[in-house]
Amino acid sequence: MDALSLHRLHFAFTITYHYLFPQLTMGLALLLVLLKTMAWKTGDPRFDIASRFWAKIFAINFLLGVVTGIPMEFQFGTNWSEFSRRTGGVIGMPLAMEGIFTFFLESAFLGLFLFGEKRLPRWAHWCSAFLVFAGSWFSGFFIIVTDAWMQHPVAYNLLPNGVYEVSSFWGLLGNPEAWLMYAHNMCGAVVTAAFVMSSVGALYLLQRRDEVYGRTFLRLGVIVGVVACVVQIFPTGDLHGKYVAEHQPAAMAGMEGLFDSVKGAPIILMGQPDIEAQKIDNPLAVNKVLSFLIYGTTAAEVEGLNHIPRDQWPSTLPLLFYSYHIMAGLGTYFVALMAVAAFLLWRKKLYTARWILWALMLSFPLPYIANTAGWMTAEIGRQPWLVFGLIRTSEGASKHVGAGTSLFSLMGFLGMYTLITILWIVLLYTAIQKGPLAPDRENAHQSLTAV
Amino acid sequence: MGTLWFWLVAAMLVAYVVLDGFDLGVGLVYLFVARTEPERQQALRSIGPVWDGNEVWLLAAGGTLFFAFPLVYASSFSGFYLPLMIVLWLLILRGIGVELRGHSSDPLWRTFFDGLFSFSSALLAIFFGAALANVVRGVPIGQDNYFFLPLWTNWRTGPNPGILDWYTVLGGVIALVALGLHGALYLTLKTEGGLERRARSIASWLWPVLLLVTLIGLPATVIARPSSLHNYVNHPVAFLVPLVVLASLAAILVATRKRSGLLAFLGSSAYLAAMLGGAAAGLFPVLLPTVGTNGRDLTIALAAAGPHTLQVGLVWWTLGMILATMYFCIVYWLFRGKVPTQLDSYGH
Numbered sequence: 001m002d003a004l005s006l007h008r009l010h011f012a013f014t015i016t017y018h019y020l021f022p023q024l025t026m027g028l029a030l031l032l033v034l035l036k037t038m039a040w041k042t043g044d045p046r047f048d049i050a051s052r053f054w055a056k057i058f059a060i061n062f063l064l065g066v067v068t069g070i071p072m073e074f075q076f077g078t079n080w081s082e083f084s085r086r087t088g089g090v091i092g093m094p095l096a097m098e099g100i101f102t103f104f105l106e107s108a109f110l111g112l113f114l115f116g117e118k119r120l121p122r123w124a125h126w127c128s129a130f131l132v133f134a135g136s137w138f139s140g141f142f143i144i145v146t147d148a149w150m151q152h153p154v155a156y157n158l159l160p161n162g163v164y165e166v167s168s169f170w171g172l173l174g175n176p177e178a179w180l181m182y183a184h185n186m187c188g189a190v191v192t193a194a195f196v197m198s199s200v201g202a203l204y205l206l207q208r209r210d211e212v213y214g215r216t217f218l219r220l221g222v223i224v225g226v227v228a229c230v231v232q233i234f235p236t237g238d239l240h241g242k243y244v245a246e247h248q249p250a251a252m253a254g255m256e257g258l259f260d261s262v263k264g265a266p267i268i269l270m271g272q273p274d275i276e277a278q279k280i281d282n283p284l285a286v287n288k289v290l291s292f293l294i295y296g297t298t299a300a301e302v303e304g305l306n307h308i309p310r311d312q313w314p315s316t317l318p319l320l321f322y323s324y325h326i327m328a329g330l331g332t333y334f335v336a337l338m339a340v341a342a343f344l345l346w347r348k349k350l351y352t353a354r355w356i357l358w359a360l361m362l363s364f365p366l367p368y369i370a371n372t373a374g375w376m377t378a379e380i381g382r383q384p385w386l387v388f389g390l391i392r393t394s395e396g397a398s399k400h401v402g403a404g405t406s407l408f409s410l411m412g413f414l415g416m417y418t419l420i421t422i423l424w425i426v427l428l429y430t431a432i433q434k435g436p437l438a439p440d441r442e443n444a445h446q447s448l449t450a451v
Numbered sequence: 452m453g454t455l456w457f458w459l460v461a462a463m464l465v466a467y468v469v470l471d472g473f474d475l476g477v478g479l480v481y482l483f484v485a486r487t488e489p490e491r492q493q494a495l496r497s498i499g500p501v502w503d504g505n506e507v508w509l510l511a512a513g514g515t516l517f518f519a520f521p522l523v524y525a526s527s528f529s530g531f532y533l534p535l536m537i538v539l540w541l542l543i544l545r546g547i548g549v550e551l552r553g554h555s556s557d558p559l560w561r562t563f564f565d566g567l568f569s570f571s572s573a574l575l576a577i578f579f580g581a582a583l584a585n586v587v588r589g590v591p592i593g594q595d596n597y598f599f600l601p602l603w604t605n606w607r608t609g610p611n612p613g614i615l616d617w618y619t620v621l622g623g624v625i626a627l628v629a630l631g632l633h634g635a636l637y638l639t640l641k642t643e644g645g646l647e648r649r650a651r652s653i654a655s656w657l658w659p660v661l662l663l664v665t666l667i668g669l670p671a672t673v674i675a676r677p678s679s680l681h682n683y684v685n686h687p688v689a690f691l692v693p694l695v696v697l698a699s700l701a702a703i704l705v706a707t708r709k710r711s712g713l714l715a716f717l718g719s720s721a722y723l724a725a726m727l728g729g730a731a732a733g734l735f736p737v738l739l740p741t742v743g744t745n746g747r748d749l750t751i752a753l754a755a756a757g758p759h760t761l762q763v764g765l766v767w768w769t770l771g772m773i774l775a776t777m778y779f780c781i782v783y784w785l786f787r788g789k790v791p792t793q794l795d796s797y798g799h
Contacts, residue, residue: 059550066503067546071539073513077528078535081597084528088521089756093764096514099507100771107504108778112785115500119785157757163521165757169767398529400599409536416540423547427554 006406007079007397012379013410014071016372017417021065023371026140026186027193027228028058029133031220036129040122050216051129052117053436054197059114060427064420071413073099079406083386083396089165090156090172091146098142106135140189141182148178150387151378152247164390180243181378184236187228188374191334192367194225198341199364200432202357213436215351218360222345226338233331238293244381245294245302248388251381253305254314255324256290257283265290265302270325273318278306315383315393323376330370337363452762453755454736456519459768461731463515467508468579468727469633469720474502476634478545478572479627482565484638484649489792491565495549497641497790500782502549506542511775518764522596522754523738530590530598531582534614538578545571573627580626584619586739587730588612588675592746596753608675610743618675625664629726632657633719636703640712643789654715655707662700665726669693672733676740679733692729696722 001009032051039047073095076084084092109131117125149156155171156164166172201217204210245252253259257268259278267289271280288298295302305313314320337359344350350357382388386396431438477498485494517524528535548568552561585600588608592598603613606620615623635657638650672679683689699721706714734740739749747753755761 060554063546063550067543070510070542073510073517074528074535074539076517077524078532079529081525081529084517085521085525088517088524089760092514092518092521092524092756093760096511096518096764097767097771099511099514100768100775103507103510104504104771104775104778107507108782111500111503111782116785157759159757163757165760166763167759169763398525398532398597399595400593400597401529401532405532409532412536412540416543420543420547423551427551430554 001403001407003401003403003406004394004397006403006410007401008393010079010406010410010413011075014068014075014413016375017413018065018068018072019372019375020368021061021068022136022140023189023192023368024196025058025062025065026136026189027191028054028061028196029129029136030190031193031197031224032058033126033129033133034220034224036126040126046212046216049436050213053213053431055114056431057196057428059110060424060431062110064424068417068420078409079398079401080386080396081398081401083391086163086391086396087149087387089159089163090153091149093166093169093172094142094145094149098139102135102139102142106132106139109135137186140186141178144182144185145173145175145178147378148175148181150385151181151382152177153387153390177243177247180236180240184232184240184374187232187236188367188371190224190228191232192371194221194228194338195334195360195364195367197221198225198360199362202361203432204435205351206354206357206361210435210437211351218350219345222338222341222350222360225334226342229331229334229338233335237328237331242294248381249303250305250308250312251314251320252294253303253308254317254320255377255381256302257321258290258302258304259306261301261304261307263291263301264288264298265300267293269329273321275317312384314381316380320377320380323373323380327370327373327377330366330373334363334367334370452758452765453519453751455765456515456755456761457735457738457751458731460512460516460519461727463508463512465724465727467505467512468723470505470508471502472630472633472723473637473716474498474505474634475572475576476630476632477638478548478568478634479576479631480635480638480650480653481572482569484635484653485646486649487645488561490644490646491561492553493642493644493646493790493792494638495552497638498549500786503546504779504782506546515768519756519761520738520749520751520754521756523749526592526597526749527586527590527739530592530600531585531614532599533602534578534582538575538582541571541575541578545575576627576630577623580623580629581615581619583626583727583730584622584675585612585614587622587672587679587733588616588618589740589742591743592739592741592749594746596746596749598746608742612742618671621664621668621671625661625668625726628657628661628664629719629723632661632703633716633723636707636712636716636719640716641790643792651707658700658704658707661722665696665700669696676733678740682733682735689729689732692725692732695725696729699725 032054035047035051035054038044039051076095109128112120113125113128113132116128120128149172152175154175155166155168157167159165197217198221201214201221204214205218241252244255256265257271257273257280258265264287266285266287268280269284269286271283274281291300291302292298294300341350341356341360344353344356384392384394386393477494481491481494485491513524544567548564548571552564552568555561590598590600591610591612601613603615604611606613606616608616608618632654635650635654639647639654642650699718702718703715703722706712706718736751737748738751738754741748
């Protein structure tokens with residue numbers, strides 16, 4: 001593989017792996033605030049115990065999100081130095097703001113949230129949970145602003161020495177693409193957390209253990225989940241799709257596998273893109289739906305790839321097509337599953353309907369896959385541009401970092417992340433097996449030594 | 452405007468080294484001073500609530516460098532590719548070491564994470580020292596303002612240096628000793644019992660070593676990069692900085708004798724700040740000097756981002772720093788005094 005491909009793979013691998021953690025912690029932060037609020041309002045110790053349990057899960061994932069996140073900021077400079085040099089005056093700003101406004105906030109109040117429950121008054125502990133939530137959601141915002149500028153550059157000047165600078169601070173933060181992406185992305189994070197919480201709840205009910213907590217987790221997970229899953233598709237996904245169709249027609253055509261521009265374009269539910277023959281093999285299509293989804297009328301014409309110069313096609317077209325279809329297909333499944341679960345919850349049958357408990361328990365990996373596929377859709381769809389319309393991906397990599405060097409560090413990260421994956425599975429498995437009523441570990445240890 | 456940002460980035464790096472320096476230092480001396488399980492827990496609890504926030508200074512400084520001086524960020528991060536990747540792996544291992552140790556009470560599990568924590572802290576200290584020494588010595592910047600450094604070449608400074616040569620290794624050793632002392636003084640301040648006693652004793656023999664390597668390091672810098680004296684000769688007031696270095700070393704000694712833990716810790720903080728400030732004063736207005744004749748120094752004028760970016764940045768940067776300082780005050784205040792030997796909170 002050449003150096004450019006390796007730099008791309010390097011970033012793709014490390015960012016994909018990293019985002020397994022924040023998507024849970026951002027969503028879980030919201031659920032923790034809800035649990036703490038219910039504990040405060042009702043005075044029921046069950047909610048305190050539940051939030052302590054989820055705080056443990058949160059802490060493990062947050063730590064791994066932090067340690068896998070640091071390499072991301074470094075990699076802009078190490079592997080993509082030309083890109084950094086030219087755009088640092090724009091995207092360096094939201095990245096620095098993320099560090100200064102959110103990492104300090106999170107690091108300060110996470111410690112208080114995790115260790116301060118007995119020392120702080122109730123309101124102060126609630127506030128620390130809220131600030132951790134706010135910090136993680138602000139953090140996501142600054143990252144999305146950065147990516148949105150690469151998707152849809154706004155509020156910039158090109159200076160005579162070939163570098164970009166911000167022309168309007170609020171223009172950069174107010175990039176409409178950023179707000180659409182942000183809504184869609186944060187909703188996706190809530191979906192992940194809601195599925196994970198319902199999955200653990202379903203597990204406990206199926207195992208007939210900790211059933212009080214199993215029911216609490218299920219109820220919260222399903223109620224939040226059904227709302228998030230619906231909002232994920234409409235309006236956030238819908239609006240974002242229309243935005244892509246307007247601003248990145250090549251990406252939209254690639255996502256949908258549309259080669260020829262047609263009026264009343266069909267939506268293809270499944271199939272295999274054949275780039276040589278410029279068609280979709282074995283298509284399962286529904287006529288006119290795509291035109292309707294994008295333009296609100298079945299007669300509208302949707303631009304196909306053949307209308308677009310070949311050098312502006314997304315470079316890995318089949319992967320783009322599959323990513324998008326996996327995301328959209330899973331998103332549809334999520335709505336169906338959560339709607340059924342919410343209906344059963346309303347009818348008071350959820351806790352005993354074992355078939356749906358099985359489905360909920362087994363579905364927890366799927367939002368991770370859907371979120372990853374969604375990001376792949378956005379980032380592959382942006383190709384061959386690094387900054388859409390301004391800088392091509394091939395221009396952005398570090399000039400003096402060779403293929404061998406890039407592979408060296410990629411393999412290092414593969415090894416490092418294998419270790420992290422093993423620890424992650426062991427720790428989460430242990431925490432879930434011990435359950436919400438497990439004695440606090442440090443105290444337990446101390447009482448053991450006291451004996 | 453660029454000048455102001457030069458000093459702001461330098462100040463953030465000082466904050467990073469002084470703050471994360473003590474928790475790295477705790478990692479350095481950890482295996483030697485904390486012998487029993489309760490002592491190890493005590494040592495870890497002394498940095499538990501703050502190490503992550505301290506490390507954020509590195510990210511915040513890196514981000515600020517990125518937006519204020521994109522060229523320097525791009526050139527130095529790609530040029531120092533290999534050591535930076537190793538630093539990243541060490542940061543990962545260290546974070547895991549500190550935080551995951553307590554998740555099992557199995558002695559083997561804990562020993563493994565103790566080793567991870569101490570090993571990665573030591574190597575990080577060496578790498579950070581060597582990194583600063585690389586910046587002071589200069590790197591072979593090419594026509595295109597980029598460079599790429601191998602990990603080592605012939606171990607000499609000169610036109611074809613590596614990341615590691617005699618001078619940068621010396622920088623690594625100074626950092627190792629200085630942060631070890633810094634961490635030991637922090638433990639003296641924050642803990643009690645056998646841990647405090649051993650931390651004090653290790654500090655008392657690290658002090659003369661630090662004095663020795665510092666006295667070697669100052670003239671070595673002049674040999675490695677003669678032009679580093681230019682600013683000092685032109686502005687003799689800058690010679691106050693090496694005086695502060697020596698004065699802070701003296702303060703550490705006096706304070707340790709008088710058993711004033713806080714004063715000794717402040718002394719080593721001043722030492723670290725003065726060493727970094729001295730390096731920055733020697734470099735100014737250059738951010739990354741070149742060796743050889745191919746390229747040019749990366750100066751403030753060459754590397755600064757556009758004027759509007761820097762102006763807008765100053766507004767939110769100031770606001771952000773006020774907030775960050777507030778958070779730090781809250782956390783350190785809540786966490787003031789010696790670490791209790793008994794836990795009184797839910798530890799997750």
